[in-house]
Amino acid sequence: LLAWMDRLRQRGTVHHDASQQCWQVLGHPEASTVLAEHTIFSSDVGDLAPRSAEIELFQRGNFLRIDPPEHRRLRGLASRAFTPRTVTGLAPHIADITSELLDAIGDRGRIDLIDELAYPLPVIVIAELLGLPAGDRPMFRRWADLMFDRAATNPDEPLTRLAEANIRAVTPVVRDMNAYLLEHIRRARSHPGDDLTARLVQAEIDGQRLVDEEIVGFVGLLLLAGHITTTATLGNTVLTLDQHPWAAAEVRADADLLPAVIEESLRLRTPFPRLLRRTSRAAELGGSDIPAGSMVAVWLAAANRDERVFPDPDRFDPHRSPNPHLAFGHGIHFCLGAPLARLEARIALGLLLTRYRDIQVATDAPVEQRDPWTMVSLNKLPLDVR
């Protein structure tokens, strides 16, 4: 992915790509402009390829892909649950879950970080927030794997072709997920608990309640976005520390450095490497004229290595200040879960480093990556711990 992005960058920080049939945006200021100018660069890219009925249903409440004013209405409903203050209140609980997961490992010297900590922790937290049984997490993981593992991605194919293949591949998964979530929502209507789903079914906006079909994609978005990205961040940060033992030693000596280590890992191993937008009218960007109706690929992973903003961009430097990386996006769709993701990462990594005085990536078992064009994340991270 990095070599491919370098080749793209040589063609200009903003340029038209005939093989992908889109505009590629690789610079930091240009990416920030696209994400900030949501009236020109729409998040609704649903017309990229014909959608199946299942995906149509899922998209109704998936506000990641919805423009204002509807976006504001839906995001507003969830935002109270994710303010830094509300999230900070979850810290003791996150620490308890982490400790339980670490206790379950016992004295074993070999662990898989993803299976035993990085995956279960965020999924338990988000499932509890949504009132979903955390015991169903093997199923959530299967859904996420089927949705985000596109090992066959060809970066040089037109985006429309990729979107068609993607819709074919994920439709059966989305069908299962919709059915499961609809049942959960109906249960929340008949037996309301004290979770976010229960609050959503009761919420009124302008005197109107949300219908079940709007809540499906809303809860589904939070369920998926709420765990796989944090899983990615935990794995990516541990791998980065293994590759930079001096940083691991520094953070062990000074735990206050951990947040900066996490941010720098997010910059260099950006979980969502690319976001998509569609121009709703003609726009000028970085000296290029982009016609109305164009697809625009915003490479967060490339913007995060823009040397105009990050001197010596490929170097891992947790002392970088400021570190205005775009791993959580920018503008009105800025990641709603960023405070939660950061808190989970700080607590989990802090406790992991306290629990073990020595952590090494195993040399006799493979580290498995997802297809990096879809997500920069690990499926397996075997560790030797003492």
Ligand code: HEM
């Ligand atoms: C949006 C990344 C964790 C929920 C986004 C976006 C990015 C992102 C790049 C913007 C997408 C766009 O503009 O098209 C990440 C990363 C995470 C993370 C890197 C972990 C390190 C979470 C968590 C949750 C969450 C833990 C939920 C609890 C959301 C939601 C949106 C979003 C709901 C849509 C916001 C909107 O459209 O207004 N995330 N995310 N994310 N994220 Fe995250």
